[in-house]
Amino acid sequence: MANIGVYVELKDNQFKKSNKEALSLAKKSGADVYAVIFSNDPGQFADVLKGVKKVVQVKNDDLSYQPDLYADTLAKIITEFNLNDFIGVNSAQGKDLFPRIAAKIENAGLVMDCVEMDLANRTVTKPVYAGKLLSKYVMDNPFRLYTIRPNVFPASASDSEAAPEITVFEAVKNPPRAKIVEIIKSGAKKIDLQEADIIVSGGRGIKAKENFALLQELAEVLKAGVGASRAAVDAEFATYDMQVGQTGKVVNPKLYIACGISGAIQHFVGMKTSKVIVAINKDPEAPIFKKADYGIVGDLFKVVPLLKEELQKNL
Amino acid sequence: MNIYVAIKQVPDTEASLLVKDGVSINETDIKWILSPYDEYALEEALKLKEKIPGSTVTVISLGPNRVESAIRTGLAMGAENAIHIETAEPFPDHKIIAAALGNAIKQDAGYGIIFMGKQAIDDDSYLTHIYLAEHLGIPVATNVIAFNHDNGKVVVEREIDEGAREKIEMSVPCVVGATKGLNTPRYASLMGIMKAKKIPIKKLSLQDAGIAQLDNKIKREKLYAPPEKPQGRIIPGEPEDAVKELVRVLKEEAKVL
Ligand SMILES: Cc1cc2nc3c(=O)[nH]c(=O)nc-3n(C[C@H](O)[C@H](O)[C@H](O)COP(=O)(O)OP(=O)(O)OC[C@H]3O[C@@H](n4cnc5c(N)ncnc54)[C@H](O)[C@@H]3O)c2cc1C
Numbered sequence: 001m002a003n004i005g006v007y008v009e010l011k012d013n014q015f016k017k018s019n020k021e022a023l024s025l026a027k028k029s030g031a032d033v034y035a036v037i038f039s040n041d042p043g044q045f046a047d048v049l050k051g052v053k054k055v056v057q058v059k060n061d062d063l064s065y066q067p068d069l070y071a072d073t074l075a076k077i078i079t080e081f082n083l084n085d086f087i088g089v090n091s092a093q094g095k096d097l098f099p100r101i102a103a104k105i106e107n108a109g110l111v112m113d114c115v116e117m118d119l120a121n122r123t124v125t126k127p128v129y130a131g132k133l134l135s136k137y138v139m140d141n142p143f144r145l146y147t148i149r150p151n152v153f154p155a156s157a158s159d160s161e162a163a164p165e166i167t168v169f170e171a172v173k174n175p176p177r178a179k180i181v182e183i184i185k186s187g188a189k190k191i192d193l194q195e196a197d198i199i200v201s202g203g204r205g206i207k208a209k210e211n212f213a214l215l216q217e218l219a220e221v222l223k224a225g226v227g228a229s230r231a232a233v234d235a236e237f238a239t240y241d242m243q244v245g246q247t248g249k250v251v252n253p254k255l256y257i258a259c260g261i262s263g264a265i266q267h268f269v270g271m272k273t274s275k276v277i278v279a280i281n282k283d284p285e286a287p288i289f290k291k292a293d294y295g296i297v298g299d300l301f302k303v304v305p306l307l308k309e310e311l312q313k314n315l
Numbered sequence: 316m317n318i319y320v321a322i323k324q325v326p327d328t329e330a331s332l333l334v335k336d337g338v339s340i341n342e343t344d345i346k347w348i349l350s351p352y353d354e355y356a357l358e359e360a361l362k363l364k365e366k367i368p369g370s371t372v373t374v375i376s377l378g379p380n381r382v383e384s385a386i387r388t389g390l391a392m393g394a395e396n397a398i399h400i401e402t403a404e405p406f407p408d409h410k411i412i413a414a415a416l417g418n419a420i421k422q423d424a425g426y427g428i429i430f431m432g433k434q435a436i437d438d439d440s441y442l443t444h445i446y447l448a449e450h451l452g453i454p455v456a457t458n459v460i461a462f463n464h465d466n467g468k469v470v471v472e473r474e475i476d477e478g479a480r481e482k483i484e485m486s487v488p489c490v491v492g493a494t495k496g497l498n499t500p501r502y503a504s505l506m507g508i509m510k511a512k513k514i515p516i517k518k519l520s521l522q523d524a525g526i527a528q529l530d531n532k533i534k535r536e537k538l539y540a541p542p543e544k545p546q547g548r549i550i551p552g553e554p555e556d557a558v559k560e561l562v563r564v565l566k567e568e569a570k571v572l
């Protein structure tokens with residue numbers, strides 16, 4: 001019987017929300033689920049790991065992310081425990097780590113950024129051409145790896161109360177090729193756009209860097225992340241890590257509020273899978289209105305503060 | 316240093332794409348461009364060449380005949396050598412693509428740094444540069460937004476979540492996966508374009524690049540357009556009223572608040 005592995009990514013020793021999506025997906029398949037976690041104390045995650053058959057706990061004196069150490073260790077775990085399907089999240093770390101693991105296992109295949117998965121039939125679907133099209137692949141590989149797009153698969157609570165058994169695994173410490181020597185934190189504490197439930201985004205219509213504060217305030221009321229169009233990034237109103245679109249981040253929130261964004265195809269493909277899109281634009285002809293679920297034609301400098309007030313009253 | 320840049324030709328970002336036979340796009344009428352992240356890769360390679368006297372920049376691309384125009388663009392921007400691995404059709408198994416590119420680079424000359432994009436904007440697979448580095452057994456960093464080379468050592472910064480960065484040290488040879496923000500790609504000059512026309516392109520078959528037979532383990536079963544979103548509605552009225560109505564529908568109809 002095949003086993004399914006899930007890589008549990010911790011960030012500042014916190015469980016990522018999308019880990020639950022990966023775990024639910026694995027548990028739903030009915031196969032034995034192995035959760036692999038780099039932690040000296042996985043007990044603190046007992047609640048979310050319920051229903052998992054086995055926790056493979058990787059111990060080391062220094063568990064900070066090092067790509068070669070993590071990839072060598074995970075490749076060994078996958079082959080030793082026969083984890084024929086191995087799921088992770090398409091996060092910044094997942095995008096760095098998973099290709100390295102797949103490369104180290106002979107005949108392993110990997111598809112990144114999956115939005116549909118049929119493990120029994122070995123097929124996966126992922127957006128291509130920035131989501132203009134979807135591509136379904138069949139994987140003929142004995143070991144199949146996947147990263148899933150956050151916010152796509154449901155995270156259901158476990159119906160099993162069984163606590164997993166824990167197996168300790170020693171990290172594989174080959175001499176590293178690339179070495180992370182420092183993490184440079186960004187000043188502001190930001191919400192991860194790819195995991196955000198709500199995103200407020202600004203475009204060239206914002207007109208100046210200072211005016212992003214307006215969106216920031218709206219975002220605070222909504223507990224939302226703040227995104228931007230490329231035009232806003234190019235004009236240096238916003239930073240590149242905020243850019244949504246074909247050459248920025250592809251996001252998938254429940255609610256996306258586009259303010260002063262025209263709706264160019266390269267922007268649209270980065271946010272079109274949002275459950276609900278709201279557009280605020282002063283030009284009634286702006287293409288964004290053809291793509292939004294709800295639109296308000298008006299000056300964002302008027303509408304956004306009003307919207308903030310109204311939400312403060314209602315949330 | 317012999318610097319290499321792997322470049323992929325992709326449909327223009329404006330292009331509307333139609334599916335031809337259920338598994339591939341209709342290529343007639345498509346305008347092709349160099350994948351944007353590969354432009355950052357190439358620019359960084361050219362800057363490095365200017366810094367290290369006696370260096371060369373070679374662009375390499377795998378694909379059908381049409382990719383020659385992407386190669387010419389690379390040459391016009393300032394690369395002086397080119398390799399084309401000729402394949403009849405694009406194929407989805409990136410392990411094979413990476414192995415072919417890696418083998419071709421290894422056979423060509425002693426290689427230093429290989430610049431690539433963090434992602435090609437057609438398949439958006441995020442794989443090839445990392446596979447290539449692993450195939451050659453050399454270090455790789457992806458999503459690189461700052462690059463520095465000094466005394467045979469490479470130090471890069473790679474963007475992780477929310478503007479934070481990892482600073483990474485690597486020895487040469489290594490692979491650098493470029494992202495936006497690394498630099499501003501130059502335009503090809505008229506002289507560059509003229510010069511590029513005369514540069515011979517080294518042609519290789521997949522066999523020449525060490526791929527004896529094409530055994531795609533990953534196959535595309537279906538390519539299709541996602542369902543269109545139905546047209547939404549404009550909420551009319553003065554801003555004060557429109558905003559009230561918007562909050563109401565978001566709560567009661569869409570249930571997203
Ligand atoms: C290769 C390539 C890759 C690209 N990648 C991306 C990408 O990843 N992401 C991306 O976003 N773009 C990308 N683009 C750029 C894209 O084509 C558009 O140029 C860009 O999205 C436009 O940004 P914008 O909507 O903010 O600006 P504009 O198109 O200038 O629109 C500004 C809008 O603001 C409105 N406005 C102005 N003032 C107000 C006001 N006071 N109140 C309300 N509304 C107002 C205007 O009516 C207008 O609709 C890419 C382009 C290329 C060629």
Ligand SMILES: Nc1ncnc2c1ncn2[C@@H]1O[C@H](COP(=O)(O)O)[C@@H](O)[C@H]1O
Nearest residue numbers: 321322377431432434435440441442443
């Ligand atoms: N067919 C190809 N020819 C040359 N380079 C390629 C090819 N496919 C991918 N690459 C390189 O690998 C990077 C990542 O591509 P991908 O893994 O397809 O997203 C690209 O930015 C290119 O630098």
